[in-house]
Amino acid sequence: MIARDIKVDNLEISHLDKRPLEDLVDAQNKIFADYIIPLKSSVQFFQDFTRSVGGNIEDVIVAVHNGAIVGYVNPIVDDKEAWIGGLGVIPEYRGSGIGKRLMRAAEEDVRERGAEEILLEVIDGNTPALNLYHNLGYTERRTYLSAEGQSARFAGFGPAPERGRLEDVEESHRLIYTDNCWQRRKSAALAESGRTCETYAVDGGFVMLRRAGTTGFIPFIGVLPDMRRRGVGTSLAKFAINRLWELGAFKIAIYNVNDDMATRRMLDKFDFAVTLKQFEMKKSIR
Ligand SMILES: CC(C)(COP(=O)(O)OP(=O)(O)OC[C@H]1O[C@@H](n2cnc3c(N)ncnc32)[C@H](O)[C@@H]1OP(=O)(O)O)[C@@H](O)C(=O)NCCC(=O)NCCS
Incomplete structure (x- = not known):
């Protein structure tokens, strides 16, 4: 070489x-x-x-x-x-x-x-980086997905979320991502998104969305831990997909969602295909 x-x-x-x-x-x-x-x-x-x-x-x-x-x-x-x-x-x-x-x-x-510890993210398939990190003692902690789907017209997505201000969703964001270093660090990213996104909140969750050209983005969607398994996430997703349809977005992209059963089901439900998988890796340096 x-x-x-x-x-x-x-x-x-x-x-x-x-x-x-x-x-x-x-x-x-x-x-x-x-x-x-x-x-x-x-x-x-x-x-x-x-x-x-x-x-x-x-x-x-x-x-x-x-x-x-x-x-x-x-x-x-x-x-x-x-x-x-x-x-x-x-x-x-x-x-x-x-x-x-x-x-x-x-x-x-x-x-x-x-x-005392270091976290990093690496895309599935980036063998040189994965080998490097493994060699240095980093181990996979969780997996994040990015996915793409299409906007769609929905009627009846439950109680329509209300337009919220960034301050209204900051506390929910903290609670939703409380055990998640990278997402927590995203409070600054949340503030940045707040400048360009439409923010909507319901009791127990919130969603942020924006359109750029023909693509719609959902940078944040979340449900408070004690409000999960009640259909709140599905309602919020339907609302967001419908709202992006109204705004004229054709394709919808979401990034860095947890790879867990609930998320996979949601992606399936709305015909979103996974486009990228990322591993969060961690090492103690104490
Ligand atoms: C990942 C990257 C930073 C590695 O830098 P590098 O200077 O080439 O890596 P090093 O020479 O220090 O190699 C260190 C270890 O990485 C792994 N590695 C490096 N290149 C590799 C390759 N082509 N295939 C497999 N493993 C590789 C090996 O484990 C190697 O240890 P070894 O030589 O003892 O076997 C480099 O490939 C790069 O810049 N890639 C593009 C950007 C990127 O992917 N950044 C990381 C994003 S998470």
């Missing part, structure tokens, strides 16, 4: 420091051009993303070779939990141990900042 021939002896691993953010984003775009879901970032997108998950650009760690960024890791600390908000090595430098060194640097860094 060509990558193994590259001399990376004088590789420098450090915080981003004064390096221009453009250089990091350029490296990211090389890293994720051949990704399972090809991604194209921009300085603005990366700043917004990092902020929305509670991170700081200054905490990004980069691998630099001959003056160029060839890899990066974005460690985020949330009290005793840390989360890896991105890791990658540009294709020509893969297989030379850089990914492992970046992860070790991130672990050291978040431990110093008080974290």
Whole structure:
């Protein structure tokens, strides 16, 4: 493999420091051009993303070779939990141990900042990353799904949810996702979504939705733990699918829902097909 021939002896691993953010984003775009879901970032997108998950650009760690960024890791600390908000090595430098060194640097860094465990997410089928994480001692904790379906006209979805404000659903969001690190961290993402989404609430649950072009998105849908198994989720889903139909969306995408029986049933019920599976992995670094 060509990558193994590259001399990376004088590789420098450090915080981003004064390096221009453009250089990091350029490296990211090389890293994720051949990704399972090809991604194209921009300085603005990366700043917004990092902020929305509670991170700081200054905490990004980069691998630099001959003056160029060839890899990066974005460690985020949330009290005793840390989360890896991105890791990658540009294709020509893969297989030379850089990914492992970046992860070790991130672990050291978040431990110093008080974290006792690290969580990260990896897409099912990303063998290099899965192997890397397994090698470093990470284990799968839960699985998330992304799915796609179609909007549809529904009548009779039960009590119509009322238009709610972000403040009204924040507490429900916290209770619904209370045992779930990544989703909890999404409180900042919830606030971001609140700016662009329609928010609706019923007694016991809420849903957020938005249309972009012909696609509808449901970034948040949830039912309070003690209100489950009463059809609230089905009503909310019908309402959201119908509302997106009214708004002119054709396709509907949902991301990062728990892979459990209840969710699978709901997806089946509305003919949503799973498009992506992600594992949440965890390691204790105490
Ligand atoms: C995942 C990624 C960061 C690994 O970086 P890397 O520098 O190539 O990895 P390393 O050379 O440090 O390899 C460390 C371990 O990863 C695993 N690994 C790396 N490349 C692999 C490959 N092509 N196939 C299988 N396992 C691989 C191995 O377990 C390896 O350990 P070993 O060499 O002792 O067997 C890199 O492939 C990448 O940037 N991929 C695209 C972006 C991405 O998927 N990011 C992670 C998102 S969760």
